[in-house]
Amino acid sequence: MSLRAELRDSQREISRFQLRLAVGIGFVLVLFGILLVRFLYLQVVRHDYYDTLAENNRISLVPIVPNRGLILDRNGVVLAHNFSGYTLEITPSKVADLEATINELATLVEIAPRDRRRFKKLMAERRNFETLIIRNKLSDEEVARFAAQQFRFPGVEIKARLFRDYPYGEAMAHMLGYIGRINQKDADRLEEQEVAANYRGTDYIGKTGLEQFYENELHGTTGFEQVEVDSSGRAIRLLSRTAPVSGNTLMLSVDAKLQEVAVQAFGNYRGALVAIDPANGEVLAFVSKPGFDPSLFIDGIDPQSWDELNNSPDTPLNNRALRGQYPPGSTIKPFMALTGLHFQTRAPSRTISDPGYYTLPGSAHRYRDWKKDGHGSVDLFKSIVVSCDTYYYGLATELGIDRIFSYLSEFGFGKKTGIDIEGESAGLLPSQEWKAKRFKQKWYAGDTVSVGIGQGYNLVTPMQLAVATAALANNGAVYQPHLVREVRSLGNQKVRRIPQVKMFDAQVPAEHQELVRRAMIAVTQPGGTAVLASAGAPYAIAGKTGTAQVIGIKQGASYNEGSVAERYRDHAWFIAYAPAEQPKIALVVLAENGGHGGGTAAPIARKVMDYYLLGKLPDAPLTAPADAEAEND
Amino acid sequence: MTRRQLWQRFNAHLDQPLLIGILLLLLISLLVLFSADNANVDQALKQLVNIGVAFALMWLVANLPLHYLMRSAVPIYLLGLALLLGVALFGEISHGARRWLNIGIATIQPSELMKIGVPLMMAWYFEKYEASLGLRHCIVAAVLLLVPVALIARQPDLGTALLIAASGFYVLFLAGLSWKIIAGLFVSALASAPVLWSMMHDYQRHRILMLFDPSQDALGKGYHTIQATIAVGSGGLLGKGYLNGTQGRLDFLPERTTDFIFAVYAEEFGLIGNLVLLGVYLYVIGRGFVITANASTYFTRLMAGSITLTFATYAFVNMGMVSGILPVVGVPLPLVSYGGTSMLTLLLGFGILMSIETHKKLVQT
Numbered sequence: 001m002s003l004r005a006e007l008r009d010s011q012r013e014i015s016r017f018q019l020r021l022a023v024g025i026g027f028v029l030v031l032f033g034i035l036l037v038r039f040l041y042l043q044v045v046r047h048d049y050y051d052t053l054a055e056n057n058r059i060s061l062v063p064i065v066p067n068r069g070l071i072l073d074r075n076g077v078v079l080a081h082n083f084s085g086y087t088l089e090i091t092p093s094k095v096a097d098l099e100a101t102i103n104e105l106a107t108l109v110e111i112a113p114r115d116r117r118r119f120k121k122l123m124a125e126r127r128n129f130e131t132l133i134i135r136n137k138l139s140d141e142e143v144a145r146f147a148a149q150q151f152r153f154p155g156v157e158i159k160a161r162l163f164r165d166y167p168y169g170e171a172m173a174h175m176l177g178y179i180g181r182i183n184q185k186d187a188d189r190l191e192e193q194e195v196a197a198n199y200r201g202t203d204y205i206g207k208t209g210l211e212q213f214y215e216n217e218l219h220g221t222t223g224f225e226q227v228e229v230d231s232s233g234r235a236i237r238l239l240s241r242t243a244p245v246s247g248n249t250l251m252l253s254v255d256a257k258l259q260e261v262a263v264q265a266f267g268n269y270r271g272a273l274v275a276i277d278p279a280n281g282e283v284l285a286f287v288s289k290p291g292f293d294p295s296l297f298i299d300g301i302d303p304q305s306w307d308e309l310n311n312s313p314d315t316p317l318n319n320r321a322l323r324g325q326y327p328p329g330s331t332i333k334p335f336m337a338l339t340g341l342h343f344q345t346r347a348p349s350r351t352i353s354d355p356g357y358y359t360l361p362g363s364a365h366r367y368r369d370w371k372k373d374g375h376g377s378v379d380l381f382k383s384i385v386v387s388c389d390t391y392y393y394g395l396a397t398e399l400g401i402d403r404i405f406s407y408l409s410e411f412g413f414g415k416k417t418g419i420d421i422e423g424e425s426a427g428l429l430p431s432q433e434w435k436a437k438r439f440k441q442k443w444y445a446g447d448t449v450s451v452g453i454g455q456g457y458n459l460v461t462p463m464q465l466a467v468a469t470a471a472l473a474n475n476g477a478v479y480q481p482h483l484v485r486e487v488r489s490l491g492n493q494k495v496r497r498i499p500q501v502k503m504f505d506a507q508v509p510a511e512h513q514e515l516v517r518r519a520m521i522a523v524t525q526p527g528g529t530a531v532l533a534s535a536g537a538p539y540a541i542a543g544k545t546g547t548a549q550v551i552g553i554k555q556g557a558s559y560n561e562g563s564v565a566e567r568y569r570d571h572a573w574f575i576a577y578a579p580a581e582q583p584k585i586a587l588v589v590l591a592e593n594g595g596h597g598g599g600t601a602a603p604i605a606r607k608v609m610d611y612y613l614l615g616k617l618p619d620a621p622l623t624a625p626a627d628a629e630a631e632n633d
Numbered sequence: 634m635t636r637r638q639l640w641q642r643f644n645a646h647l648d649q650p651l652l653i654g655i656l657l658l659l660l661i662s663l664l665v666l667f668s669a670d671n672a673n674v675d676q677a678l679k680q681l682v683n684i685g686v687a688f689a690l691m692w693l694v695a696n697l698p699l700h701y702l703m704r705s706a707v708p709i710y711l712l713g714l715a716l717l718l719g720v721a722l723f724g725e726i727s728h729g730a731r732r733w734l735n736i737g738i739a740t741i742q743p744s745e746l747m748k749i750g751v752p753l754m755m756a757w758y759f760e761k762y763e764a765s766l767g768l769r770h771c772i773v774a775a776v777l778l779l780v781p782v783a784l785i786a787r788q789p790d791l792g793t794a795l796l797i798a799a800s801g802f803y804v805l806f807l808a809g810l811s812w813k814i815i816a817g818l819f820v821s822a823l824a825s826a827p828v829l830w831s832m833m834h835d836y837q838r839h840r841i842l843m844l845f846d847p848s849q850d851a852l853g854k855g856y857h858t859i860q861a862t863i864a865v866g867s868g869g870l871l872g873k874g875y876l877n878g879t880q881g882r883l884d885f886l887p888e889r890t891t892d893f894i895f896a897v898y899a900e901e902f903g904l905i906g907n908l909v910l911l912g913v914y915l916y917v918i919g920r921g922f923v924i925t926a927n928a929s930t931y932f933t934r935l936m937a938g939s940i941t942l943t944f945a946t947y948a949f950v951n952m953g954m955v956s957g958i959l960p961v962v963g964v965p966l967p968l969v970s971y972g973g974t975s976m977l978t979l980l981l982g983f984g985i986l987m988s989i990e991t992h993k994k995l996v997q998t
Contacts, residue, residue, distance in 0.1 A: 013763075013809075017934055018926065020807045024942050025922055031949040032911055038956050042866040043904040050866025057863065058879045231884040 059239065060229040063201030066220030067162065067490075069247030071176060071210060073256035074284075074485060080176055080211070082162040086138040088146065089131040092123060094155030101153060102134065108149055109142040111135055117302035125183070125300070133299050137163065164204065164298055168256065170291030171263045174319045175254065175421070175483060177209015178294035198222050207297065210250060210483060213420045217487050220247035248495055251486040253282030258612050262287045265607040265618060269594055270314055271571070272321035274466035274481075275587035275608060278577060280500045281470065281479025283419070284585060285608060288320040313567070323425045325459040326590060329546035330387045330529075330597070331573045332408075332454030334472060334516050337380055339407040340395045341512045348515055351379045358393035360445050367393045367449050370547075384519035385528050387545065389453050396452025401443055404451060405431040410506035411468040412478045418503065419463060419481045427464045430457035455549060466588040469575040472520075473542070473583035475513050476506030517542050521580050524602070530574060533602035539613055540580035543605070545597030546573030548590075569593040574601030578609050585612050646695040646991040648924070654917035655983060658968040659684055661898070661910065666971055668876050669889045669897040676890050676971055683973040687980035694984030699992050702985060703932060706750075706757035710777075713750040716743030717784040724788070732788050744785045744793045745974050749981055751781055751797050752939040755804040760932035771814065774805055791837050792962030796950070800943040807938040857893065860885045862957040864896040872903030890971040892963055895955040918945045924986050929993040937989050940982040947979075 042050065071080035088109060095101050102119070105111060115135050122132045134156075138146070143158055150156070164179050166172060182190075182205045190196045190205075199205070200222060206212035223244030227235040262273045262285045273287040296305050309317050318324065340346035356374035357366040369375070369389040375382065383391035396404060409415070414429025428434075430451060432443040450456035460468075463481065471478040480501040487495045508516075520542035524534035534541040548571040572594030577586035587605055594600035607618040663677045670676040694702075716734055720743055724731035732742055755774050762770050778801035786794035806815065830838065864880035873879065878900035880886050889897050899907055921941030928934040944967055951966040953959035965975045 013931070016809050017807060020809065021922065021925060021938060024803070024807065024938060028915075028918055028942065028945040028949075031945065032915060034958070035911065035949060035952050035956070036908075038953070038958055039865070039899070039904055039907045042862065042956060043869050043899070043907070046866050047869040050863050051869065053863045054867035054880055057860075057885050058883055228879075228883065236883065 062225040064223035066244035067246040069218040077256040088135040173291040174288040175286040177211040179204040180207040218247040221245040246490040253485040261611040265604040270592040272462040276470040278470035278473040278586040290316040326548040328454035328460045331546035354390040385522040392452040428459040470586035473577035476508035478504040530598040530602040541578040542580040543576035572601040648987040662969040687976040691980040691984035695987035706753045710754035713747040756935040803939040803942040861896040864900040868900040868903040933989040
């Protein structure tokens with residue numbers, strides 16, 4: 001190869017190389033062009049999107065749970081409050097051997113069998129990456145002992161929590177209700193109501209009673225801290241803080257002391273008591289006996305305690321005042337009397353002759369009076385004083401069920417009172433329509449007869465009867481009862497007063513009112529059925545006794561209290577208001593299996609009235625049902 | 634010798650324009666490392682040591698006449714190949730891959746050596762048979778390339794294998810591999826994709842799948858890509874400012890001093906910063922091309938061209954991977970990511986470039 005050829009070759013090779021190099025340069029420019037486009041896309045076009053993602057990464061909202069509102073009685077006595085305490089909590093997912101860990105822990109802090117059972121139940125209910133309480137309300141000493149050994153217990157920690165405390169325990173349980181851990185159902189409901197965000201970080205929610213009804217007031221507004229966090233969620237610094245707003249305070253119309261007096265007055269009786277200010281429907285006392293310890297429910301009740309409560313023959317979980325439905329018995333009579341007067345079916349002066357029984361025209365069936373030999377000549381006044389059944393059998397028959405239904409409805413019978421606790425029963429005020437619907441039967445004349453003495457189909461709740469009694473004291477004006485008087489913000493500024501709502505007005509004329517009042521006063525005087533109620537009282541009491549049958553008595557048989565097992569004895573009613581001329585309190589007492597109203601229920605009512613009107617504390621509570629005086633009503 | 638003479642002697646074989654570009658990138662590296670290490674100087678200082686060692690090597694190589702380099706091509710390649718075989722037989726397993734070889738005094742990663750060894754060997758081969766570039770030579774060159782690539786790929790280290798394959802391919806390409814063969818290679822690469830797929834390890838497949846939908850595994854394998862993309866995108870036009878990148882400072886970015894350092898940079902300096910960085914890279918690459926174009930021998934042209942193109946590929950692959958258009962393949966951002974080995978390899982390459990540039994007159998005369 002000549003040098004020239006070699007040079008030419010070399011020249012060709014160089015130019016070929018340069019072409020290739022140019023392609024290479026172009027290739028690099030394309031690659032970098034791709035990068036440039038990508039950067040433009042990410043950093044300009046989609047910048048906002050990625051910026052949001054970065055901020056979401058960076059900023060975490062930490063909820064600050066507000067303090068739950070207090071519940072105070074009408075005088076400011078604390079009925080429900082919060083205190084801070086320590087709980088020992090386990091995250092099951094972080095613990096290898098739970099049983100061994102709990103046994104180990106038991107050597108440091110006391111862990112009762114009840115705590116273990118509750119823990120097991122919580123385990124079954126919840127996902128195991130949540131922390132579950134094994135012990136609450138640790139003492140300072142226990143906290144210190146655990147803290148020193150904490151390194152031995154991965155997945156176990158002490159947390160400071162606010163606890164709800166109910167100083168009155170059982171006595172208020174049915175009224176205040178309780179809070180409990182938010183479960184899936186609660187969470188779904190909160191989601192539905194679109195308040196779930198406000199419950200971030202909140203563990204508890206009102207489950208029953210006022211705690212439930214006024215949940216929105218009591219909960220408060222959750223605050224938030226905006227915290228910068230790193231990728232492991234550790235807080236690096238605080239960016240901003242929105243303080244929580246504590247829940248509002250509920251000021252009740254209930255008088256705690258009065259409530260206590262009422263609970264004590266029941267002694268061993270089961271039953272219910274509702275006292276109302278007739279002028280405005282404010283509830284002064286709300287008792288359902290027996291009660292239960294509300295604190296058991298807060299962190300989930302252990303199965304054994306639950307079984308005990310749930311299977312007890314005393315049904316302590318049953319809110320008798322609100323949900324207990326009983327025949328009103330003779331307490332219906334003053335209302336029946338007013339019905340008779342209203343429709344001018346019975347003039348006050350008209351008397352009937354009571355042979356001890358009543359028969360419908362053309363029938364041989366005897367509707368017996370409670371007094372075998374009858375009350376003789378009875379007018380309206382006397383019919384209430386002696387609680388004459390025969391008088392009301394006849395009156396009911398003459399009125400007819402339609403008129404009875406329409407007028408008693410005006411007192412709120414057969415309807416929910418609308419009190420500020422959920423789960424109320426409506427009772428039952430029977431009508432032709434109701435019977436047709438319920439039993440697909442026509443209404444018989446005999447049905448009306450028993451309605452007249454409150455032993456037919458009709459059922460009332462103590463709450464309902466109390467509201468009606470308050471109306472009786474207040475010329476027939478029926479106010480919606482309420483337990484809460486005022487809702488206050490934490491600074492104690494009044495937020496709002498619960499309004500008085502007049503639900504019905506039976507518009508009892510003064511002379512009717514006066515007649516029935518006098519008769520009811522006479523009930524508590526010698527010769528009446530409730531002498532015990534007012535013996536020695538410096539104020540006049542208008543009252544009426546009643547008996548709600550627990551078992552039916554066969555025709556011709558007689559009811560002998562002594563021979564009937566205690567649980568099958570009749571329930572005793574007593575309704576009253578006082579002072580009779582200027583009523584400040586209207587109340588209902590139901591003593592289950594108390595026999596008759598005058599003997600057991602009336603003395604309970606008297607103690608409550610004495611305290612409320614005179615500030616007088618009772619000397620000693622009633623003791624046993626056996627002490628009840630064998631007077632009939 | 635006067636001090637001035639000493640300085641001249643020192644500088645004689647350092648290509649100033651290239652040096653300036655390299656120094657700029659290293660400066661960026663130290664600045665970003667400081668930020669990526671949570672305003673801690675530790676990593677930056679260690680990187681400074683790496684730079685010092687690598688610089689000494691670069692200086693040495695730059696001063697080495699080219700025939701030494703040519704003569705060392707075969708021994709380096711064979712040594713590299715032997716070490717790769719050693720790795721395959723006796724290598725240490727770390728993170729599920731057999732990449733390291735314990736040679737008594739230290740553990741080394743032979744694939745790094747082959748980043749230089751493969752193009753060097755191929756350039757030497759083509760120089761030797763310059764006159765007659767036939768199909769036979771292309772096949773031999775392909776074998777020279779594919780044996781080490783296959784060994785590295787089965788370590789497994791797919792990223793490095795592909796990059797070494799690229800550097801070898803660049804030599805082939807610049808040597809004048811016919812366009813038909815290139816097209817054939819391209820088609821067969823596409824055709825063999827399913828075969829390759831079946832040979833891949835699960836994590837490799839996963840990385841490729843992640844590219845298409847990183848959100849599928851947001852907290853697992855897709856996490857790197859998602860967080861890096863968020864960092865880049867949230868940087869915006871001007872960036873969040875030096876030391877103010879939240880994704881980096883708050884630990885959302887993984888491996889942020891090494892493979893993902895670009896995300897830290899892009900978050901804090903934004904699009905403007907990215908343009909600057911691309912500019913500096915293009916400057917270095919451009920200088921590399923100038924050196925390539927001026928190179929006096931066939932061997933040096935191929936070598937310089939391959940080194941430059943490979944460097945550009947590294948930069949593209951890393952930034953593409955961090956910004957979510959390429960799979961996560963474990964390639965550092967050249968000269969910026971923390972790491973002694975890659976620094977050494979890269980500056981060795983630049984030493985060769987400088988040697989090519991500064992020794993050409995000697996060859997010509």
